[in-house]
Amino acid sequence: MPELINPTARLRASFLAAVTEFRQDRDTPVPWFVTDVDPPALTDARAFNAYVARVLGERDETAAPWDGFVPMTTLWWAEGDQMLGRLAIRHRLTPALEKAGGHIGYDVRPSARRQGHATAMLAAALPIAASLGITEALLTCDDTNTASQRVIEANGGRFIDTVGQKLRYWVPTS
Structure with missing residues (x-):
């Protein structure tokens, strides 16, 4: 059964295969996390270990790798040695994230879509968000992304507005 886990070098091969799938998918834009992977991490195991350490370090309030950074907990949705998706929980919001981005963002690799992973992944993330002090999580999606709308609503999402x-x-976290 899939579960949310901390990013780990153990899943390097599957992560790299997922990155390739995301880049080859012509139906959806390449997720930001794919473009955020350090280029050497795509070819060098030690650089991948450093990438994983960087992602884990982004949970720290004092880490500020870019302007407008907020701490975030990145988790991978995995089953065995297969990385099926990734999810990030932002610990707080900036004005820009209040408009687009929200507290939680998720992506399911193309070969694992339409199997219920996004709904299960978001459900598993809500208690983690609660443990970070987020009582209601703001989630956003494109107005044309009906799949994401269904995922959010299946997890108790209450529509606010369109920006x-x-x-x-x-989305309540408890």
């Missing part, structure tokens, strides 16, 4: 082309929802 630009983003739908915004409050």
